Amino acid sequence: xRIPLPNLPVRPATRFAxxxxxxxxxxxxxxxxxxxxxxRAAAGTVLLRIEDHDRGRCRPEYERAIREDLEWLGLRxxxxxxxxxxxxxxxEALERLGRTTNRVYGCRCSRADIARLSDLADGEELRYxxxxxDLGIPPQRGGxxxxxxxxxxxxxxxxxxxxxxTPARQxxxxxxxxxxxxxTYQLAVTVDDARQGITLVIRxxxxxxxTGRQILLGKMxxxxxxxxxxxxPLIVNEEGAKLSKRDRATGIRELRASGRSPESVLGExxxxxxxxxxxxxxxxSELAGLFR
Numbered sequence: 135x136r137i138p139l140p141n142l143p144v145r146p147a148t149r150f151a152x153x154x155x156x157x158x159x160x161x162x163x164x165x166x167x168x169x170x171x172x173x174r175a176a177a178g179t180v181l182l183r184i185e186d187h188d189r190g191r192c193r194p195e196y197e198r199a200i201r202e203d204l205e206w207l208g209l210r211x212x213x214x215x216x217x218x219x220x221x222x223x224x225x226e227a228l229e230r231l232g233r234t235t236n237r238v239y240g241c242r243c244s245r246a247d248i249a250r251l252s253d254l255a256d257g258e259e260l261r262y263x264x265x266x267x268d269l270g271i272p273p274q275r276g277g278x279x280x281x282x283x284x285x286x287x288x289x290x291x292x293x294x295x296x297x298x299x300t301p302a303r304q305x306x307x308x309x310x311x312x313x314x315x316x317x318t319y320q321l322a323v324t325v326d327d328a329r330q331g332i333t334l335v336i337r338x339x340x341x342x343x344x345t346g347r348q349i350l351l352g353k354m355x356x357x358x359x360x361x362x363x364x365x366x367p368l369i370v371n372e373e374g375a376k377l378s379k380r381d382r383a384t385g386i387r388e389l390r391a392s393g394r395s396p397e398s399v400l401g402e403x404x405x406x407x408x409x410x411x412x413x414x415x416x417x418x419s420e421l422a423g424l425f426r
Contacts, residue, residue: 240271262306299346
């Protein structure tokens with residue numbers, strides 16, 4: 135079985151982007167299988183980007199473990215970067231956004247404050263209602279947000295097909311830097327994907343909702359032609375929830391310690407996301423052959 139991939143960018147530049155807030159698990163491996171497999175099938179490249187923008191939760195030992203686990207699996211990136219090395223880049227992007235849009239403002243609301251103001255249905259995303267938008271709060275005294283406006287973003291997901299999202303109705307005004315001074319995921323990845331020349335973003339379906347806001351923010355920052363996107367199936371636990379770093383039964387370090395081979399782990403990740411019809415070991419050299 136080979137998965138057809140229409141409309142791929144020519145020789146795509148993609149990325150594998152773990153956060154060093156814990157150890158890798160089988161869900162990360164599934165993303166790596168899709169990322170390396172598609173990149174190799176399309177004569178593209180893979181960037182290993184360590185997404186350590188949250189300095190309060192990231193640990194050097196987790197970053198070391200990520201590299202060790204990738205080496206054990208036989209997955210070697212073509213280039214590497216680390217977000218904590220690039221604070222000046224995000225600061226410049228934020229300043230430029232403030233100068234060119236006049237939509238950036240300080241915000242003192244916590245996540246708990248927003249939750250108290252929200253009446254969420256099951257599965258609905260927490261939406262910021264713009265409480266601080268017109269209060270003139272200096273950015274130094276809290277978080278920083280940007281008004282996204284009411285634009286609807288349309289894009290074609292390579293696997294899921296045509297999509298439409300209105301970010302302001304999903305998440306409200308977007309947080310760019312939190313009250314502790316950490317750059318947010320949404321700002322950091324949008325800036326990085328543009329400046330690092332990423333033309334294909336491959337990630338799990340749980341991040342589909344972020345796509346429209348990242349395309350819109352990228353356009354506000356000057357990126358007229360966004361990357362292509364592919365959102366792949368997730369591996370879920372026995373309760374049907376997405377795997378987390380607390381699911382130790384699927385942790386790569388635990389699987390290694392139990393005597394599993396790299397090929398058996400790659401094969402399970404591929405099988406559980408629909409890339410193999412039957413469970414079997416899978417060599418790194420076979421990843422490209424999963425796609426056409």
